[in-house]
Amino acid sequence: MTHQLDIQDLHVSYGSIRALRGVTFHIDEGQTVSLIGANGAGKSTTLNAVSGLLKPVGGRIRFRGQDITGWRADRVSALGLVQVPEGRQIIATMTVHENLIIGAHLQRTANTETLLDQIYGRFPRLSERHNQRAGLLSGGEQQMLAVGRALMMQPDLLMLDEPSMGLSPMLVNEVFDLLRDIKGQGISILVVEQNARKALQIADYAYVLERGVIAREGSAAQLREDPHILAAYLG
Amino acid sequence: MDTLIQQGINAISLGAIYSLFALGYAMVFSILGVLNLAHSAIFMLGAFFGLIAIDQWSLPLWLAFPIAMLGAGLVSVGLELVAFRPLRRRNAARISQLISSIGAAILIVNITQLIFRQIYNSTEAYLPRDLIPSDPIVIESLGLRVQPVRMLIVVIALVLMVLLQYLVNRVRIGQHMRAVAFNQRIAALFGINVSRIFIFTFFLAGVLGGAAGMFYGVVFLNVTPFIGEDVALIGLTAIVLGGMGSIPGAVLGGFLVAGLQIFSIVIGGSSFRNAVVFLLLFIILLIRPQGLLGQPESTRA
């Protein structure tokens, strides 16, 4: 059976620093998978290699059976594999509206207006500020915009890098509610989180990354009970 | 008073040329974060292609313009492919890219010099006077003499600037340019083909620089492989004055520098005009490094 995303023996280096040293994992259609790990474990590196921002030095990345190893980021996103990068990456010099439509226009389907209505319906604060420069939004609003932008690209697999970072507890809950909604629509999710407790609540399956290798894996329920995980990531 | 108005009109046509030229610098800088110092060679090529089209191929002015612009645009794309992209792919430092562009400028000027020798047996050529309507329009009541070609240049330059502004703000590819200028990685995640945007930006910059060069040749009726050197410092001063990478800033800067030059000629004679430009550059760098229309804290080197 082919997995939706299948990563085998992935190696990524920054010059002489070997950030990923043989990472293997997969995601099935509709599944929500969480990647947890300490600072510097290689979580962002993994997502960036999948989305095409980094070129792996070894290993294979397959999406629905198609080998996409080393593809350019714009081609990867055109397949429906969309990343929300670390740290609310939006285009601060453009308006909220422009941020939302720019990605949608490059996607295969053309019902931009309907999608836009849906996004504005879900994020009324973005709707109110649609003509404002995105850089003027609050941190939480920028995170909503980053997710909204990704949804406008109609992902089949949404990858989020620490979506709750730096948000107040209320906004963290809001982000995870949103992820639950997205999951309900049948979109697969790969979510990287420091907040392992939250991540393990919504994930079906999780992998633990330690210094560039997968150290542990299991269903979210299993990992929630794992004494090692409890000690290291659930505080 | 009359001469003041007269000089004002001269400053406007010169400013239009400088602004077009500076726009190319600014556009490439905004997406690359590096100055393309070969842009002055592109300017020269615009004048050179215009000369060849008019003088060698006997084409009318209205055909020579687009040929000069297109030719300069294509060479500018060549710069991106040969002088910049390979270095970027290897994560070369910005200073290496800057030096690479200086090398490219020298190469282009030298090649043009060779071609000049072949065709004209000299490194200087004159545009035929009769091909370009140069009888001044005389406005008796004001005592003004305006060359129609200068007016034409101002009109075309303004049209090009308005088109550029429209493209960057209202057309999808312009949006993509702004996205790439802000952050290439984010733009790529938005699904934008970043390499294509680089090529398109270099093309536009070359077209504008080529137009400026051709206009310069038409106004002074004289073309050499070295005219890029006349404007290199002026273009830099214009974008530093207006704000690096800012489109309205480049236009404003171009007109201000031209005004200052003409003013200094009126006051002290033409030998001072480049010294005055340099002095202006120095003063802006000291008191307002972000330029008139630039953002205070710059993220670029």
Ligand SMILES: Nc1ncnc2c1ncn2[C@@H]1O[C@H](COP(=O)(O)OP(=O)(O)OP(=O)(O)O)[C@@H](O)[C@H]1O
């Ligand atoms: N641009 C870079 N240049 C050099 N080394 C890097 C670069 N980016 C990351 N690294 C190194 O690669 C390793 C993995 O980094 P990565 O950003 O993937 O970690 P992470 O798990 O996302 O950490 P965090 O939770 O802090 O975001 C780290 O040792 C880091 O120092």
Ligand SMILES: [Mg+2]
């Ligand atoms: Mg990270």
